[in-house]
Amino acid sequence: xxxxxxxxxxxxxxxxxxxxxxxVFVLGEDIGLIGGNFGxxxxxxxxxxxxxxxxxxxxxxxxxxxxxxAAITGMRPVAEVMFSSFMGCCMEQIWNxxxxxxxxxxxxxxxxxxxxxxxxxxxxxxxxxxxxxxAMFMHIPGLKIVTPATPYDAKGLLKASxxxxxxxxxxxxxxxxxxxxxxxxxxxxxxxxxxxxVKRRGTDVTIVSYSAMVYKALEAAELLSARGVxxxxxxxxxxxxxxxxxxxxxxxxxxxxxxAEDDCKFGGVGAEVTAIIMEExxxxxxxxxxxxxxxxxxxxxxxxxxxxxxxxVDDIVAACGKVAGA
Amino acid sequence: xxxxxxxxxxxxxxxxxxxxxGLMGGVLHTYIGEEAVAVGVCSNLRVDDYVxxxxxxxxxxxxxxxxxxxxxxxxxxxxxGLNKGKGGSMHTIDFSKGILGSNxxxxxxxxxxxxxxxxxxxxxxxxxxxxxxxDGATNRGSFxxxxxxxxxxxLPAIFVCEDxxxxxxxxxxRSTKLEDLSVRASSYGMPGVSVDGSDILAVHQAAxxxxxxxxxxxxxxxxxxxxxxxxxxxxxxxxxYRPKDDLEAAKRRDPIEGLKTYMLGAGMLTGDEFEAxxxxxxxxxxEAERFARQSPFPRPEEALDDLFAEVH
Ligand SMILES: Cc1ncc(C[n+]2csc(CCOP(=O)(O)OP(=O)(O)O)c2C)c(N)n1
Numbered sequence: 001x002x003x004x005x006x007x008x009x010x011x012x013x014x015x016x017x018x019x020x021x022x023x024v025f026v027l028g029e030d031i032g033l034i035g036g037n038f039g040x041x042x043x044x045x046x047x048x049x050x051x052x053x054x055x056x057x058x059x060x061x062x063x064x065x066x067x068x069x070a071a072i073t074g075m076r077p078v079a080e081v082m083f084s085s086f087m088g089c090c091m092e093q094i095w096n097x098x099x100x101x102x103x104x105x106x107x108x109x110x111x112x113x114x115x116x117x118x119x120x121x122x123x124x125x126x127x128x129x130x131x132x133x134x135a136m137f138m139h140i141p142g143l144k145i146v147t148p149a150t151p152y153d154a155k156g157l158l159k160a161s162x163x164x165x166x167x168x169x170x171x172x173x174x175x176x177x178x179x180x181x182x183x184x185x186x187x188x189x190x191x192x193x194x195x196x197x198v199k200r201r202g203t204d205v206t207i208v209s210y211s212a213m214v215y216k217a218l219e220a221a222e223l224l225s226a227r228g229v230x231x232x233x234x235x236x237x238x239x240x241x242x243x244x245x246x247x248x249x250x251x252x253x254x255x256x257x258x259x260a261e262d263d264c265k266f267g268g269v270g271a272e273v274t275a276i277i278m279e280e281x282x283x284x285x286x287x288x289x290x291x292x293x294x295x296x297x298x299x300x301x302x303x304x305x306x307x308x309x310x311x312x313v314d315d316i317v318a319a320c321g322k323v324a325g326a
Numbered sequence: 327x328x329x330x331x332x333x334x335x336x337x338x339x340x341x342x343x344x345x346x347x348g349l350m351g352g353v354l355h356t357y358i359g360e361e362a363v364a365v366g367v368c369s370n371l372r373v374d375d376y377v378x379x380x381x382x383x384x385x386x387x388x389x390x391x392x393x394x395x396x397x398x399x400x401x402x403x404x405x406x407g408l409n410k411g412k413g414g415s416m417h418t419i420d421f422s423k424g425i426l427g428s429n430x431x432x433x434x435x436x437x438x439x440x441x442x443x444x445x446x447x448x449x450x451x452x453x454x455x456x457x458x459x460x461d462g463a464t465n466r467g468s469f470x471x472x473x474x475x476x477x478x479x480x481l482p483a484i485f486v487c488e489d490x491x492x493x494x495x496x497x498x499x500r501s502t503k504l505e506d507l508s509v510r511a512s513s514y515g516m517p518g519v520s521v522d523g524s525d526i527l528a529v530h531q532a533a534x535x536x537x538x539x540x541x542x543x544x545x546x547x548x549x550x551x552x553x554x555x556x557x558x559x560x561x562x563x564x565x566x567y568r569p570k571d572d573l574e575a576a577k578r579r580d581p582i583e584g585l586k587t588y589m590l591g592a593g594m595l596t597g598d599e600f601e602a603x604x605x606x607x608x609x610x611x612x613e614a615e616r617f618a619r620q621s622p623f624p625r626p627e628e629a630l631d632d633l634f635a636e637v638h
Binding site for chain 1: 376407408409410411412413417419420421422426427429430431434436437438439440441442443444445446448449455467468471472474475478479631632633634635636637638
């Protein structure tokens with residue numbers, strides 16, 4: 001099978017879904033002529049025209065709200081918010097309108113809407129261009145939250161998100177666009193939302209992760225293996241709805257858990273995952289659940305500062321060593 | 327149009343009654359005094375056109391054809407309510423009538439209407455989409471972003487500002503330097519029209535022109551209707567902040583009385599005919615009340631339904 005990168009996988013997903021369903025259209029800033037800041041929409045303008053590839057003015061509240069209006073009246077918009085830090089500018093529409101309209105109307109309507117955005121930790125862009133806000137959105141009922149790590153998952157999950165009749169916030173990872181390569185089928189496939197994936201089998205400790213941190217988790221697992229500790233790496237892939245079954249099955253089998261995440265620790269994804277494990281698998285645990293996460297500060301600019309707040313492979317190894325007694 | 331305005335008035339009088347009995351939770355914002363705007367605009371719309379309302383939204387929904395019985399049931403939190411008791415007074419939604427939702431967040435319906443108009447244009451229909459909002463909402467970013475997008479894309483959207491001069495307790499002159507809000511349209515490159523919003527014939531006529539323009543594919547318009555708020559911001563609002571004469575003046579501008587007087591004067595209506603129309607509406611609202619009162623509350627577990635649509 002051919003290998004492509006994460007960026008190409010996402011680009012293919014959009015192309016294929018737009019070709020498959022004429023109700024699908026994309027909108028956002030700079031997505032037309034230059035194909036988006038990271039080239040995810042490259043070639044769409046040439047292929048589908050300016051009727052279905054809408055360059056918007058800088059108005060996140062406006063075009064994300066308009067996406068909702070279009071979604072509930074028969075279209076399937078895919079909006080791009082240039083960086084996930086800018087999600088604050090359209091939070092009102094996401095929080096009060098998009099996530100609630102189906103519920104508040106008593107189930108009258110479907111909301112087939114995707115908002116794609118990108119997390120960009122590790123690029124020295126400082127605090128206003130590299131949020132990892134997925135936990136904030138996870139806390140809002142009525143949204144699906146997707147965070148792919150591999151090109152295969154990126155393509156399959158984006159296709160599934162576009163076909164889903166509910167609002168999906170799709171968090172891409174800027175660091176992965178060009179570094180993550182992998183086998184991606186040319187034929188049509190989807191990766192269902194709400195299903196985690198075991199990226200590595202192991203018996204001694206479970207590392208729970210998602211998005212770019214999956215790679216650090218896998219690296220940590222290799223280092224641990226040399227020490228005789230076999231780590232299982234669970235990639236959550238979708239944060240909401242969260243696949244409790246796969247998570248708990250792994251936890252019950254290993255009895256030890258480390259959660260590795262990109263976001264700030266306090267009130268984050270790991271906190272929720274820990275609580276689920278405590279509520280549903282406490283009796284299986286041989287050690288306390290540990291979290292490896294980013295420090296609770298806005299992201300600093302200078303490289304040594306940025307590096308200092310981000311979790312490393314060694315941090316994951318150390319945490320696993322602690323719970324697995326190695 | 328007289329019938330439609332009266333229906334809104336009698337509906338809300340009933341709602342006030344039920345609210346003061348304690349049978350309605352939350353807050354109740356009435357549209358009393360502003361009926362000519364919703365009716366004047368919606369009388370130019372088809373069922374498949376879209377509207378989005380405001381927190382003061384009963385008038386928009388009724389004028390667009392929402393059933394009064396299921397609406398009252400919704401206000402009373404019943405299972406038979408338009409939204410199965412999940413929306414209430416500020417969030418009445420009826421997609422079957424093109425009502426994309428009243429909205430608890432000031433100004434947030436505007437981008438949604440822009441999207442509905444975009445979708446109509448993309449699908450190649452001649453539907454139009456109308457956003458109603460107050461003068462207070464025109465200071466929000468969603469207003470500016472929404473109007474800019476609609477103008478840029480030549481969308482079949484109509485932005486109807488209900489300029490009642492108040493945002494809760496803050497008078498318009500303390501939130502904008504502008505007297506005539508329709509001038510804002512020019513900064514987006516769309517026409518702005520001002521009209522006496524308590525004169526239903528004026529609203530109807532102005533709306534007819536801008537709806538026709540939108541339907542022809544000639545783009546959006548900002549229609550500003552000068553309309554009085556005849557009651558407090560919400561029921562129970564003592565209005566201590568409001569000069570007495572302002573309130574008195576608002577009450578004197580009753581759009582229903584205005585139309586009635588005009589029609590009687592022009593020989594288009596007799597006093598008896600008016601009574602008969604009113605009686606029929608009172609009857610309808612009494613039946614709606616009976617329906618709502620007799621309707622069961624939802625089962626508590628239904629609180630967990632309707633979050634997501636099944637993937638198909
Ligand atoms: C974004 C937002 N801010 C504040 C409020 C609280 N609030 C509800 S109604 C209102 C006044 C709105 O005034 P206007 O838009 O003129 O409408 P009117 O009530 O006069 O019809 C305010 C401030 C809100 N619901 N939404």
